[in-house]
Structures are given as structure tokens and as C-alpha cells.
Amino acid sequence: MPKRVLTGLIVSDKGDKTVVVNVERKVKHPLYGKIIRRSKKYHAHDEANEYKQGETVRIEETAPISKLKTWKVVDRVNTHATPERVDVDA
Secondary structure, three states: OOOOEEEEEEEEOOOOOEEEEEEEEEEEOOOOOOEEEEEEEEEEEOOOOOOOOOOEEEEEEOOOOOOOOOEEEEEEOOOOOOOOOOOOOO
16 A cells, blocks of 8 residues: 655754644535635654755655654655846846
């Protein structure tokens, strides 16, 4: 069975080898039909403490590591990729 993979924003990196990732999803309201946002926080394992608050990351389901941690960080999602600085001669 394939492991679930989610993408979310790191909201805390204060724990040792742990980050808290906020995963947001959009669902349709059952009665009114409006698209609403639902979010959930997941504790994910970060072995090298390399990920920082504010980064968007991909997390993967894994065997339980501790009471709350059943996810591990796979990699960064490069959402703020900007091109190199370009000098404009004007």
C-alpha cells in the first residue's frame, strides 16, 4: 500500500528533530456548496533539524516514531523560486 504524502507549511520548529506542519485542504460545504478551508497540524520527524518555520514541505506517513509523530519530512517544496537578479541598463 502506498504511503500518504501531504504538503503543508511549517508553523513550528521548536522541538528537537520535530516540526509541526499545517496542512490545508479545500472542501465543499455539504449543504451550501461553498468552498471552505480546513486545516490540520501534523508533527513530523526532521532528523537533522534542517527545516525552519515558514518553509513549505512535503511529509510522508511512516511507522510511529513517538506519541504524536507518525510522519517524516521528505523534502522542501520550492514555492518561492525567484530568478537570479537581472541588472537592467536604462
